[in-house]
Amino acid sequence: MGRTFTYETYKVSELFEFMRTVILRLGHRVQRDQRITTHVALTARALGAEGMLLDSDDSGIEKSINEVTQRWGGSFYVRRITNWKNEIRNWKESGGKVLHLTMYGVNLPDIINEVVTENLLIVVGAEKVPPELYGLADWNVAVGNQPHSEVAALALVLDRLATYSGIEPLKTQFGGGEVEIVPNRRGKEVREK
């Protein structure tokens, strides 16, 4: 089963129509970045991204995120890649745009109205990224121009792009999966699907 989305619990599938978003995670170091990259993937999935390309042969991320998707639903994927420049080239050749998250870029509120596209690849680097990325990206975007977390920056970009278009990404619902949460004011409630 694929994903379905609700907006205000009534409108279904709007996120699909609104924008196709894929994350490209660059510079992942196998031991050091495992948890942060997992957080990047969880954030992307929770906010309705389609999947994540991981420029690394680290299979641990793929495994843990696949377990999340199996249990909690949806069709988010992690795909390991070996040549990030090819991925960017292919993306652009098929008409997509590339947004690179960097604290040195143009501040998100000053550029969000430009970032209107059906297919968006969001590049999330670890500490250092290849300098040529700045030229390959359609937009180099900062989330506040201060030292930041790339996890937080990704969350804010995905949230603001969606809400700017009138979509509530926190109401995303995921088809399939084994369990779902029943929101609760005081405790934990999980029900089998």
Place this chain on the structure above:
Amino acid sequence: MGRTFTYETYKVSELFEFMRTVILRLGHRVQRDQRITTHVALTARALGAEGMLLDSDDSGIEKSINEVTQRWGGSFYVRRITNWKNEIRNWKESGGKVLHLTMYGVNLPDIINEVVTENLLIVVGAEKVPPELYGLADWNVAVGNQPHSEVAALALVLDRLATYSGIEPLKTQFGGGEVEIVPNRRGKEVREK
């Protein structure tokens, strides 16, 4: 020098007037959580929180965040604490409210209009939190009711609380510090202050 804030680059100090926000980081494990907790602190600082209480004797976080504040400005602090229940009690006795981030809670869009307070303590747990926290918190709040990153969840709560009140937290400016970024479409530019 303290922090100053701008909103749409004209209105100064509004975030101060709007809400005092402090983060309480619970369940931090010294080796395992160092990077995630650092991301929590960076996110809190970048989005205008006052500081972070860290329920751990890990001095590494304090050191690295103090270096960020020295270089990039503002007055964000990290304070190590030993008794989180006392901190919550004191906070509530002085009239503050407590918001606990948990994927099992009420979804943020469904509760944000309730969370209006001048002094907010936001509890960000690592993997497990003490069950009694659910009873001590004024609000148990989810950011989408899906497995998530606590870094992303914190970012979205801080951003939405601010924007809900008409504040643009990504335009926060920090007084003092040694350097600042000049936003750039294609490269990196940092100038001395």
